[in-house]
Every structure is written in C-alpha cells, then in structure tokens.
Amino acid sequence: MERQRSEEVIKKGPWTAEEDEVLLNFVNSYGPRDWSSIRSMGLLPRTGKSCRLRWVNKLRPNLKIGCKFSAEEERVVIDLQARFGNKWASIASYLPGRTDNDVKNFWSSRQKRLARILQSPPKSSNSQRSKGKATAVPEMATSQVTRTSV
DNA sequence: AAGAGGTGCAACCGCTCCACC
C-alpha cells in the first residue's frame, strides 16, 4: 500500500508554470544539485532526474529558447559530431545557450531529413515538402552527407 | 476547407560512470 502510494505520487508529463517556479526557487536557494532532494523535501512530485532535465533544458539561464540554430552553429555541430561522435553534451558545451537535448534533436532531425532526401528520387522541386520550419536543408544536406557517410 | 504527411520539441527510459559509505 505504502509503496503503491509513493509510486502514485511521482508525476510525469509536461511541466506547469507553478512547478517551474518551485524548481527555480529551489535552484536559487540550493544551487543546481541534489535534485533528488526536491522530491524528498516534498517540494515537487517529480523525480530528481525529471527536475534536472527540466532545469537543464528549459530553466537554466542564458538558454537560446525558441531560437533556431544559426548557420554557424550548424557548422559547429557538424564539425564536432564528426570529431566526437554522438557526444551531445560535449558538443553542446561548445555552443553557449544550447543544451545536449537541443543538439541531439537538431541532429536527429537533420538525419531524418537527409535519409528522406537520399531515398527520394530527385523529382521536380515541387514535390519537396520544404516546410517553413525546415528551410535551410539543402546546403546542410550536402555538407552533412559527405561527413556522415564516412 | 479538410485531410495527410512531415518537422520540431519536450519529456521519459535505460544504461553507465562517479562519489561516498
């Protein structure tokens, strides 16, 4: 019973503004550490893991939230990925304001797109579904293909 | 105007490494 209760307490899914605020207050007071104590102190019904992730990806100061990767950042990611492989945290450390999750998502999106481009025959450009969100692809694609295919 | 397809983002899960007891 008790165990069941303690499991029920853990919340998952999207974070609310209130939770963000509590997490920020905690970090301001104790610093970005001891994540598991957030739950043990009864501040939030979230795991330490979840709290750390939320802070790192969304609440940390100086994050470039909602800001697309610049051409320069893309180049850095491509270059560092070639050097380090999928060491996203290491790569992110070279990109101020970017998180490992950002870099990881950016890279996997590019990979998917590249795969699609390479698979699809070079039909007329009309058939390309270039979304507004996903514009700067073609140039990227070529430079990436050469590197990733190694 | 509606439906289908594709993209990007946020979050969770499992594994590995490190520090402490």
Added chain:
DNA sequence: GGGTGGAGCGGTTGCACCTCT
C-alpha cells in the same frame, strides 16, 4: 575493496503545429 545511491548522457517516443495537396 566492494556495494549502493545519485547524477549525467544518449536514445527513443509522443504530441502539437505547420505546410502542401
């Protein structure tokens, strides 16, 4: 020296939004 717990990292998945047909 070994065991346990916590933190960090990488991979994967689901959802919402946007564009095109």
